[in-house]
Amino acid sequence: MIVKTDAVVLKSMKFRGTSKIVTFYTRRYGKLKGVAKGAREMKSKFGAALEPMTRVGLVLYKKETRDLHLISQCDILRSYKRIHTDIERMAVTLSVLELVNQLAHQEEENPLLYSLVLETMDAIEMSEGYPLNILYAFELRVCSLFGFGPSWDRCVRCGRASDDLTGGNVVLQLIKGAMFCPTCGEEQPAMEYERLLRKRQGSASPANVAKRLGNLRIPLRTHQILRRLSTAPLESVGAIRYHESTGNELDATLRLYLRYHFEDLKPLKSLDILKQITTLYI
Numbered sequence: 001m002i003v004k005t006d007a008v009v010l011k012s013m014k015f016r017g018t019s020k021i022v023t024f025y026t027r028r029y030g031k032l033k034g035v036a037k038g039a040r041e042m043k044s045k046f047g048a049a050l051e052p053m054t055r056v057g058l059v060l061y062k063k064e065t066r067d068l069h070l071i072s073q074c075d076i077l078r079s080y081k082r083i084h085t086d087i088e089r090m091a092v093t094l095s096v097l098e099l100v101n102q103l104a105h106q107e108e109e110n111p112l113l114y115s116l117v118l119e120t121m122d123a124i125e126m127s128e129g130y131p132l133n134i135l136y137a138f139e140l141r142v143c144s145l146f147g148f149g150p151s152w153d154r155c156v157r158c159g160r161a162s163d164d165l166t167g168g169n170v171v172l173q174l175i176k177g178a179m180f181c182p183t184c185g186e187e188q189p190a191m192e193y194e195r196l197l198r199k200r201q202g203s204a205s206p207a208n209v210a211k212r213l214g215n216l217r218i219p220l221r222t223h224q225i226l227r228r229l230s231t232a233p234l235e236s237v238g239a240i241r242y243h244e245s246t247g248n249e250l251d252a253t254l255r256l257y258l259r260y261h262f263e264d265l266k267p268l269k270s271l272d273i274l275k276q277i278t279t280l281y282i
Ligand SMILES: [Zn+2]
Pocket: 155, 156, 157, 158, 159, 160, 180, 181, 182, 183, 184, 185
């Protein structure tokens, strides 16, 4: 069956003599893999259309009984010039696509996730400031799409609004993404944030401890940044600034939250590379 869909190229690898196997995230069929015959020949009809981080119009011969399809045509719809030339934007985009590749199920349509991926890539391409914030905002939105988006505007016990809090540590309830204000949180068993940064020690890794307790205690300022990243428009989150220590807390909190809800999630390699090559915070 010949099908058409638009798609984002997640990754591509060499295959046999001159071909490539390409993984796409598509609007109509979710994640799927195709083989592009002759794609590595000098005068290939595919040109640069099979490069990761490219939005394409895809035509393929889809075999119902197999999970590797035949790519017959692939044309660039958007090439994202700044993403392909700026190493920080590139590493953030690759982190987004790595996460999609891990979370998306084979050939399962999810138009909301597809739209979110495009919106996120547009924001990384166009916006100024800190592209890493867009990854964080994307991750928070992914949690919402999968049904465990954080609801951090009010204390889950006393109803006090986050905006009215002035200091102290809040407690994040991992399972529901709920928040206890500093007063109600005091009596909650929770892992202290400092422990999250310590090296893994045997089976009592921070992630395991947090899982057992179900809660994480974090500074109010980090909680407020997470809220802004959750709700501000994607194209504006690059402008959110914070101190390096808050950046570390944000990152560690998000890694823990994602791992808590997606147990099989592997660390994002591109994110590690990004941390090594750039100074991200002021
Ligand atoms: Zn409270």
